[in-house]
Amino acid sequence: MKIKLLSTSLFLLITSVSFCQKISVSEINEKRSTSDNSFGNECEIELKISGDEVRKYKLVKISKITKAIDDQGIDLLNDDKNNDDYIKIDQTAKIKIETKIPARKAKTIKELSGEVSLYNPNQANGSEIKITDYQNKTNVNLLPKKSGLEIIYLTKESYAKYVKENKDKKEEELKKLPEAARQLAQGLVGAFEGLFSSDDTTDDNKIYFYVNGDKSKFVDLYFEDATGKKIERNGSMRSDALFTYYFDEKPNPSWKLVINIETDKSLKKIPFKLIDIELP
Known part of the structure; x- marks a missing residue:
C-alpha cells in the first residue's frame, strides 16, 4: 500500500x-x-x-x-x-x-x-436545566413544554408500572387524553418491552432516558455531585428514542441531573x- x-x-x-x-x-x-x-x-x-x-x-x-x-x-x-x-x-x-x-x-x-x-x-437562556431528586421523577417530562422536546427518566420498575396503567387502554380512551399525554402513551407502551425484559437490566450502573420530539435540539445530558463536579460516564448508547448512559458506579440519588438543549437565545x-x- x-x-x-x-x-x-x-x-x-x-x-x-x-x-x-x-x-x-x-x-x-x-x-x-x-x-x-x-x-x-x-x-x-x-x-x-x-x-x-x-x-x-x-x-x-x-x-x-x-x-x-x-x-x-x-x-x-x-x-x-x-x-x-x-x-x-x-x-x-x-x-x-x-x-x-x-x-x-x-x-x-x-x-x-x-x-x-x-x-x-446556561440557565439564564433556558438551555441548561438542572434537576434535583431526579430518581423520584420517573415517567414525566423533565423539560419545559415550550422546549418542543420531551426527556423522561425510566427505570425497569417505573416502565412496568406505566405499561400496566396504559397498555390496555382502548383507542377511544387514548383519544380523550391531552395530545402530549396521548403521544407519550403511544410512544412508550411496547416500545422497549424487549429491552426491559432482558437480564441486561440487572446492571445497576446505567440509566435510561426516553427522548421524544425534535431530537436535534438535544445536546447533552450529564450529572453533577453535591459540589457541582461533573460525574464522568464511561459510555453511552442510543437506540431510536432510548438513550442509555453508563457509569463506573451505581448512580447516586444525591446527583443532580443536568440537561442541555438548544434554545434561540x-x-x-x-x-x-x-x-x-x-x-x-
Whole structure:
C-alpha cells in the first residue's frame, strides 16, 4: 500500500464574513492510498471562526454542509464522515470537516458552503436545566413544554408500572387524553418491552432516558455531585428514542441531573461560503 500525505496551512487565505464573524480555512490535510480501504483516503479541512462574538460561546459545531465541489466538478460531500456533535471552544474556535478526495487534476475546492453553530448553555437562556431528586421523577417530562422536546427518566420498575396503567387502554380512551399525554402513551407502551425484559437490566450502573420530539435540539445530558463536579460516564448508547448512559458506579440519588438543549437565545448560526480553496 502506498500512501501520500500532503499538508498545507492557508491561514486567512479565504474567508466568509457573516454577523461580524469571520470563517477561514486554517489547514487542509489530504491523504491518498492505493488501497480499497476508505480509511486510507481522506481530505480534512479545518475551519477557524474568529470575531469578538465567538468569545460569548462555549461550544461549536458544523450544523450542515450544503455544497462541496472541486474545480473538476466532482461532488465532495461526505455525510457519513461528519457528525453534529458540539466541541469545546478553547483559545480559538476551530472545527474540522472531512470531505471525499478531490479529483487528481483538481487544484482547488471550487466551493465549500454550509453553516456553523455557536452554542452557550446556561440557565439564564433556558438551555441548561438542572434537576434535583431526579430518581423520584420517573415517567414525566423533565423539560419545559415550550422546549418542543420531551426527556423522561425510566427505570425497569417505573416502565412496568406505566405499561400496566396504559397498555390496555382502548383507542377511544387514548383519544380523550391531552395530545402530549396521548403521544407519550403511544410512544412508550411496547416500545422497549424487549429491552426491559432482558437480564441486561440487572446492571445497576446505567440509566435510561426516553427522548421524544425534535431530537436535534438535544445536546447533552450529564450529572453533577453535591459540589457541582461533573460525574464522568464511561459510555453511552442510543437506540431510536432510548438513550442509555453508563457509569463506573451505581448512580447516586444525591446527583443532580443536568440537561442541555438548544434554545434561540443560546444559539448563533453562521452561514459560510468559501470559494477557490487551494489544495495541497
